[in-house]
Amino acid sequence: MSEPSPRNYQRDLLWVLAIAALCRILAIVVIDLGAFPSHGYESWEIAKNMYAGNGYAFGWYGLFKPGITTSFIPPLYPHLLYLSLLICQGSPEAAVILVQGLHLVLGLASVFLCMKLTNRIAGQSAALAAGIMMSIYPPLLGHLTQVQTQTVEVFLLIACLERLDYVFHNNSLRNAILTGIWAGLLIEVRPTFLLIIPTLVALLFWVRRERRLRWRRGAIIMSTLVLIILPWTIRNCVLHQTFVPASTNGGFAFFMGNNEDSNGGVGDINQLFRDMPEVEQEKWRALSETERNRQLWQMGIEFWRKNPQQAIRLTLDRVGYFLWFRPYLLKAQFPRPFAIGYMASYALLLAFFSAGLFLIRGKVQAWFIPLIVLFAVFMTTIPFAISIRYRAIIEPLMIMVAAVPVAGLAARFTRRR
Numbered sequence: 001m002s003e004p005s006p007r008n009y010q011r012d013l014l015w016v017l018a019i020a021a022l023c024r025i026l027a028i029v030v031i032d033l034g035a036f037p038s039h040g041y042e043s044w045e046i047a048k049n050m051y052a053g054n055g056y057a058f059g060w061y062g063l064f065k066p067g068i069t070t071s072f073i074p075p076l077y078p079h080l081l082y083l084s085l086l087i088c089q090g091s092p093e094a095a096v097i098l099v100q101g102l103h104l105v106l107g108l109a110s111v112f113l114c115m116k117l118t119n120r121i122a123g124q125s126a127a128l129a130a131g132i133m134m135s136i137y138p139p140l141l142g143h144l145t146q147v148q149t150q151t152v153e154v155f156l157l158i159a160c161l162e163r164l165d166y167v168f169h170n171n172s173l174r175n176a177i178l179t180g181i182w183a184g185l186l187i188e189v190r191p192t193f194l195l196i197i198p199t200l201v202a203l204l205f206w207v208r209r210e211r212r213l214r215w216r217r218g219a220i221i222m223s224t225l226v227l228i229i230l231p232w233t234i235r236n237c238v239l240h241q242t243f244v245p246a247s248t249n250g251g252f253a254f255f256m257g258n259n260e261d262s263n264g265g266v267g268d269i270n271q272l273f274r275d276m277p278e279v280e281q282e283k284w285r286a287l288s289e290t291e292r293n294r295q296l297w298q299m300g301i302e303f304w305r306k307n308p309q310q311a312i313r314l315t316l317d318r319v320g321y322f323l324w325f326r327p328y329l330l331k332a333q334f335p336r337p338f339a340i341g342y343m344a345s346y347a348l349l350l351a352f353f354s355a356g357l358f359l360i361r362g363k364v365q366a367w368f369i370p371l372i373v374l375f376a377v378f379m380t381t382i383p384f385a386i387s388i389r390y391r392a393i394i395e396p397l398m399i400m401v402a403a404v405p406v407a408g409l410a411a412r413f414t415r416r417r
Contacts, residue, residue: 028144042058047078071244081147100144110154113162121370138342143389153189156185157373180225180228184228251293254385262385264385325342352405353401
């Protein structure tokens with residue numbers, strides 16, 4: 001496959017970023033935010049409580065009115081929303097526009113960094129293909145308009161992996177520190193990466209021959225990561241009098257995906273406490289937040305012990321929901337054209353991703369980082385209640401792999417012309 005010259009590549013890169021900016025501006029202008037269900041209201045609730053002077057408070061889906069000081073939601077996104085409210089003097093409408101502007105900038109940065117990483121792994125043609133695909137991919141544009149964490153998660157993951165790949169091949173001290181910073185911030189918005197990032201770093205540096213350098217760089221990454229999350233962890237330890245590194249929502253998410261009434265998805269997250277008798281609600285209110293989290297974990301585990309067949313069936317349902325879609329997407333909750341476009345674009349991506357996996361089968365070492373992260377996100381998401389948006393963070397990695405066959409087809413087409 002012929003590669004564009006450096007000058008042509010730089011020119012094409014600018015064109016791709018221009019297309020990405022235009023698509024994102026159009027998405028913000030055209031898509032009616034109110035037409036879509038909001039999944040980010042936990043962060044909004046906390047941000048509004050902070051703005052009102054009530055601290056980092058959350059109501060646990062109606063269990064507490066008003067909310068209590070909490071560690072239920074990791075801190076990065078609520079604080080971004082709180083900052084937007086401060087800047088906009090408490091106006092939610094203006095704050096949404098400001099957040100969408102931030103999402104636009106982070107979306108463009110994600111496109112750029114994804115192209116850089118793809119270029120190092122698969123060459124300039126695949127990088128351009130990945131950039132174009134990320135620029136126009138409808139789900140990424142949809143998430144951009146929503147007050148949700150997905151756009152921030154995608155940026156932090158791509159930024160982290162792009163620098164980690166650079167450290168892996170060049171042993172750069174500065175980039176090891178940057179990797180740790182991006183990884184720490186990622187954990188502060190998606191706590192499951194507290195398991196994924198250390199495992200990934202260990203696997204990467206285990207295969208390096210320069211033992212002293214590999215452990216030195218790995219230690220720098222992990223030390224920086226710890227420094228980033230340490231203030232929030234200390235705050236949680238003081239608040240709860242026990243070790244809470246990031247958040248206390250794991251038990252809730254696990255139980256919602258593993259109980260007799262679950263369909264494997266998130267469902268109506270307000271129903272757990274709302275449908276309880278008042279006496280039972282009082283029992284839950286009397287528990288500390290960490291004990292509430294522990295008991296929800298225990299209830300999910302107990303469900304597995306008593307109903308293993310149903311639990312396995314729910315797990316398989318969650319695998320299907322993660323790899324494809326939950327049925328609710330085609331119901332009245334979403335505008336039908338959006339749902340069909342979402343599913344069609346993802347189906348196309350899935351087809352090219354599958355072809356890409358076949359084409360890169362002999363180049364696993366070059367693709368080690370994206371493939372490991374894809375697998376790790378899958379494994380750390382499936383045990384919990386599933387929503388379609390939870391897959392969004394790995395779709396840019398799927399685009400990178402899919403860009404390989406897309407670039408090949410584009411090269412054949414241009415040669416025939």
